[in-house]
Structures are given as structure tokens and as C-alpha cells.
Amino acid sequence: MSTRGRVSSLLPDFPWDTIASVKKRAAEHPDGIVDLSVGTPVDPVDPLIQRALASVAEVPGYPATHGTPELRAAAVDALKRRFGITGVESDAVLPVIGTKELIAGLPRLLGLGAEDLVVIPEIAYPTYEVGALLAGARIARADGTAQLGPQRPTLIYLNSPSNPTGRVLGVEHLRKVVAFARERGAIVASDECYLGLAWDERAVSILDPQVCDGDHTGLLAIHSLSKTSNMAGYRAGFVTGDPALVRELLEVRKHAGLIMPFPVQAAMTAALGDDAHEATQRERYRARREILRKALLAAGFRIDHSQAGLYLWSTRGEPGRTTLEWLADRGILAAPGDFYGPAAGDHVRIALTATDERIAAAVRRLAEG
Secondary structure, eight states: OOGGGOGGGGSOOOGGGGGHHHHHHHHTSTTOOEEOSSOOOOSOOOHHHHHHHHHTTTOOSOOOTTOOHHHHHHHHHHHHHHHOOOOOOGGGEEEESOHHHHHHHHHHHTTOOTTOEEEEOSSOOHHHHHHHHHHTOEEEEOSSGGGGTTOOOSEEEEESSOTTTOOOOOHHHHHHHHHHHHHHTOEEEEEOTTTTOBSSSOOOOTTSHHHHTTOOTTEEEEEESTTTTOOGGGTOEEEEEOHHHHHHHHHHHHHHTOOOOHHHHHHHHHHHTOSHHHHHHHHHHHHHHHHHHHHHHHTTOEEESOSBSSEEEEEOSSOHHHHHHHHHTTTEEOEEGGGGOGGGTTOEEEEOOSOHHHHHHHHHHHHHO
16 A cells, blocks of 8 residues: 555554553563553443443334434433533434544544644543544644734643543633634534532533624534443533534435444433433442542642542652553553653553452552552
């Protein structure tokens, strides 16, 4: 294949491939590996979601790209009930086949190219950069509008609560970003997949009336059911906000056949309509977070940010890859900070997504030193 045909040549090495040897080392522990590197759910999908999936398994026809009216209404209700987000129009909800897919494709779906600037956080989920690279756009890493000077970005990514740092952006910070974006004609895409997992600080949506004064123009909020509903394997998420932007995304996605399977739409509708299973899962993560946080601090780690989300952003004051090896010697696998940008090299991301038994094993090994 010629270089012209290799889209992968535009992209960095896949981060997880770079820690294969460390993972092998951790797996050699006599009691097995404790994998705290990937934020993948390990707890069962609630039976009500499973039943909803199975209930429409016999339906043979094509599903609607826009999703069922019931799904979109359930999303609107859940956003209001769980997060106080008001003013969302049902037609401005669009289901997506996992939010990673949407984020990776968003710059291209919006028509960005070589003349456009995409702003991503200084320490960021790698897919923001990947999406910009796939569109051929320019990239700037910035955590505040002052860092951008006179530049006029086309798309600004926000992520609060953050993956990997767990940092929460306050109302005033978000208001400044919205004002800046509107002044310069930029779109703000806010990745809010961890909004339901705030621990030490309240997390707010870009669509919260306190942030945008009820005006969703130029704003997109991206939500996932992978975390508190354990639906990562279902690839269930949605984007909402500015009705005009959502209509544009819908038109392109209809042509491209980017359609959520109908059984997943039914499962997602059930999950959005029930808060009990979400509260149960949140409590599981809260308990795991507390014991793991104490164990890391006792073992000499410093935990930065981590006010929310599924991770403890941790450092021993040394290169993150060195810490990765120290943990691997104890059969624990984490993600190195350099996955998330050049400013993160002395940290590791430690996930809460392991069973209670594996979290307890990690705590014992950390205590042994």
C-alpha cells in the first residue's frame, strides 16, 4: 500500500501497544494481574437493561439514525432529572455508536480541514487529537482562553470531569469558554461522560443554564452510558445541544449509515429511565475509590485533581514510566501519563474499574511496599 493510502500514518502509535511488556511483567505476579489501566466496566449490566435489549431482538427492520422518539425523550428527561440540564429539545438528541466514535469523527463530520484549528486540553483523552488529525486540522493544547491569544479556533474540546485527571471545571471557567467561543465563532464540544461521577466537587454541563444562560447555540454535550450503566460493550452514547449542529450531524450520519442498532436503542432507553441502577454503580465506584486512594497515599503517592471520574491521577515524583514499572513489579498495571500529553509525563492514571477482589489485592500489594 502506498503512503497515500495509509490513514494510520497520520496518527501516533496506539498508546496501549507501548505498554505490552509492562503488562506481561505485571501478569507474572503469583496472584495474577490487577489491571487498573483501562477504564472498562467489570460489573454486570443491570437486568432491566438486558431485558430491554432482548425484548426487541426479533425486530428485523433498519433502525432510525435519529433514534426512537422514546430514546430521545428519555435522554431529555434524564439530563434534567440527574444534572439539572433544561431546555434540551428532543429533536436535538442524536444517539451515537459509542462516544469515542463520535469524538474521533466529529471534526470531519463538521467539515473541518487544514485551515481549521482544534483546541484540546493540555492533558487530554487521546481521541481528541486523533479526530483532529483524521480531519487534517491543526491542533493547539490549552487549558484557558488566554493561552490562545488572537487565534480563532473552529472547535474547542472540553472534558469535565476530565479523563485522565479527574479535574472539574467550575461554572465561571465554563462561562468564559462559552463567551470566548461565541465571540470568535467557534463550536464547543464538551465531553461529559463522567458527569455522573463527581466526588469532591459538583460537576456541571456546558448546557447548564448557569453556564450558557439557556442558549445552546454553538454548544455540543457528549454523554455516555458506558460508565454508570456499565454499557461499554453496548456502544451507547448520545450528543445533544445546538439543534442546528445536531441536524447537520444527523444528515451526514444518515448518508454514512452510522446507526445505533435498534436493540441497543431499547436498552439505552431503559437505562436512561432508571436511576436506581446508576446509583448502585456509583456507590461501588465510591467505595473502591476510597480504599484505593488511602492505599496509594500510604504507599507514598501524591494524588492530584481526581475530584471526579473513574481514575486517581497519581505520581511518585518520578517519570511515569518508572512508576509504571514499580507497580508492575507488584502485579499492578496502570496507564502512563504520557498517553495524555507532554505535560503529563510524571503521572500515572489508576482506574477504579476492577472487581472488589482485585482492588483489595492491589491494596495489599501497595501496603507490602
